Amino acid sequence: MTNNISISSTLNPGVFDEISDTVLLSSDSVLFYIHSATVSRTQPNAFRRLVGVPLTDSACRDRIINIDESSDLVTVLLHALYDRPCNPVPSFDSIVTAVDKMRMYEISPTVQLTPTSHLYKLILSFAPVKPLEVYALAGFHRLNEMAVEASTHLISHPLSAITDALATRIGTTYLLRLFQWRLHRTSEMKRIFLTPLFPHPPTRQCSFENQKLTAQLWAEVSASFGYNDHTGLRL
Numbered sequence: 001m002t003n004n005i006s007i008s009s010t011l012n013p014g015v016f017d018e019i020s021d022t023v024l025l026s027s028d029s030v031l032f033y034i035h036s037a038t039v040s041r042t043q044p045n046a047f048r049r050l051v052g053v054p055l056t057d058s059a060c061r062d063r064i065i066n067i068d069e070s071s072d073l074v075t076v077l078l079h080a081l082y083d084r085p086c087n088p089v090p091s092f093d094s095i096v097t098a099v100d101k102m103r104m105y106e107i108s109p110t111v112q113l114t115p116t117s118h119l120y121k122l123i124l125s126f127a128p129v130k131p132l133e134v135y136a137l138a139g140f141h142r143l144n145e146m147a148v149e150a151s152t153h154l155i156s157h158p159l160s161a162i163t164d165a166l167a168t169r170i171g172t173t174y175l176l177r178l179f180q181w182r183l184h185r186t187s188e189m190k191r192i193f194l195t196p197l198f199p200h201p202p203t204r205q206c207s208f209e210n211q212k213l214t215a216q217l218w219a220e221v222s223a224s225f226g227y228n229d230h231t232g233l234r235l
Contacts, residue, residue: 005029008071011078021027022055023064030031030071032078036060039081044107046081067105073098076119079106085118092126095119096137108211109141127153135165139174147174151181 005025012125013020013034015160027159036055039046045054050067053059067074072090076098079086089097091136099119102109113120114177124146131153167175197215202208 004114005031009031009081010084011073018167022060024074025066026071026074027066028071030074031064031123032071032074039078042111043081043107051056051102071152073101077102078106080117080119081107083112083117088124089122091179092130093134095123095126096133098122099106099137099141101231113141113146115145119203124149131157132161132166135174136169139170140227147177151178154178154182187204 005030008030011034013033015033016035020034020035022034022039024032024034026032040054040056044056047065048054048065050065051060069077072094076086076095078100080102091133097108099113102112113123115121120143123134123137127150131150135147135150135154137143138150142222154198159179162170162175170178197211197218199208199211199215200206202211
């Protein structure tokens, strides 16, 4: 560990009006000044494994508690507990690692990652560019709302891109949901496109001959939907 100790720019004594009562030190020597009551409000046993007692215990006062994690990861964990936006925005990999380690520190992802929380919204902001990864994160931690929202970005994503490792992470329940959703979408698109056009009374602009030609063209073009997966099309 380096001898140069710094203080978190987002969780330090000057950030809050209330005086902090707990200090964490990351593996890369960054100090975090936090409030045990705030951290423990939704997660009473958060970080208990570090000291053997809840952070609200008097044994956690007047000492520095070491946590063997990088400052980037600790920042994500603490901002999730405070429900504050991360600034600067951490990398997606850092967020995933932090969420995966939440249970190690007695923090429940399903409690902290609700649709109104800042971290939940931040994770979903990556969905347009990392849809499978976000869906896998949601599936692994049983975050149903996040999985549903992430799946909307998988409309045109080839399911063949799901590796064995990613499938294992997603889990059987959410993997089955994804395949069923795609099969249902394919079935619905086939039903729509393979339905013949219904004729209407002729007009000057559209005679029976015009309708017949249009119907023939429609049938020829839509026939391909009976044999190919075009679920990536945005209608």
